[in-house]
Each structure stands twice: as structure tokens, then as C-alpha cells.
Amino acid sequence: MTWEGSTPENLTGSMLVAHPRLLDPNFRRTILFLSHHSAEDGAIGLILNRPLKKTFGEVAAKPVSESFNGIELYYGGPVASDHLSLASLQWRTDPASVAFQSFMGNIEDVHIEPQWRPGLRAFVGYAGWSQGQLEGEISQKAWLVLPPAQELIEMNEPEGAWRRIMRNSGPLMKLLAEAPDDPEKN
Numbered sequence: 001m002t003w004e005g006s007t008p009e010n011l012t013g014s015m016l017v018a019h020p021r022l023l024d025p026n027f028r029r030t031i032l033f034l035s036h037h038s039a040e041d042g043a044i045g046l047i048l049n050r051p052l053k054k055t056f057g058e059v060a061a062k063p064v065s066e067s068f069n070g071i072e073l074y075y076g077g078p079v080a081s082d083h084l085s086l087a088s089l090q091w092r093t094d095p096a097s098v099a100f101q102s103f104m105g106n107i108e109d110v111h112i113e114p115q116w117r118p119g120l121r122a123f124v125g126y127a128g129w130s131q132g133q134l135e136g137e138i139s140q141k142a143w144l145v146l147p148p149a150q151e152l153i154e155m156n157e158p159e160g161a162w163r164r165i166m167r168n169s170g171p172l173m174k175l176l177a178e179a180p181d182d183p184e185k186n
Contacts, residue, residue: 010038048152
């Protein structure tokens, strides 16, 4: 389900789901969490469904504490793809919302309070849009804008999450999502 009516002025906390026709390899079949959005500043987000099959401890520049060693690593987006960041995304039930906290600086030395350790993930890079860029892409139907949902924030099976959303978005989206990348293989 997408937002009803016009797109809200501030999409911070929303989910972006790539339309099946979005072919940019950086965003093809992705699901993003928008951590910041404003008409003046643009937008910043993290791709949630591209696990890199590595852990934070495996790629950190220097050894990290045991409690952070096994944190899953994700491709966060094409901007600053040479930088690691940590972020905690937690689903809250009353009221239904997402708690988000990012941790910057020298990541290997960052102190993370215990309440932010659940939902902690490591990201390589992030997604960013300049002023008006995301709004233009949304108006061109490159993205479905969804309110946050627990199954998207917790994303237990990231590789299949995008297809599940498309299957549940109606017959046309399902058909477009199932089409092969190479039409000759149809």
C-alpha cells in the first residue's frame, strides 16, 4: 500500500521500494529506509535488502569488540561506498513506529548504548538525493512510497523481500516483477 493522495512533504521514516521498471543497478529491486528527507536538504537512506554475506568484524579497519564483531553487513547505497556506518532500526509497537539511530565517527571506537544494540546493522555506503531529486523520481513512478512496517524494518529474509512486496501489490506489479532481466530469456 502506498501513501494515499499526494506524497507527504517530509518522507523521513518512510520506506522506498524500487518499481520493477527502475533499472539503475544501484537501486534495482531495492527496499530503502529514508532516515532523512526535507524539501530543502534532499534525502538520505539505507538499502535494507542487500546483505553482503560478511560481518562488520570481517571488514572493519581494525579489530572491533566481540559484541560488534558479528553484526551483519549490508550494501547501504552508492554514496560514500568506501565508508562503513552502523545504524539501529527498531520497530516500536505503541505507537507503531520506527526508532532509528546512526553512529558516525571512528566506527571501530564508537560507544553504542545497550538500548540501540537490537536492530544494529553495518552498512557500506548510503543512498542520497539532492534537493528535489527524490521527489522527481517519485513523480516519475520510480519508487513506491510505503509507510514503515515491522516486516520491512526487521526484514528476516532480505533477498526475497522485494518480490514479496511486488506479489502483494497487485497483478501488474507481480507480472512486472517476475519478468526476466533479459527479455530473450522469457
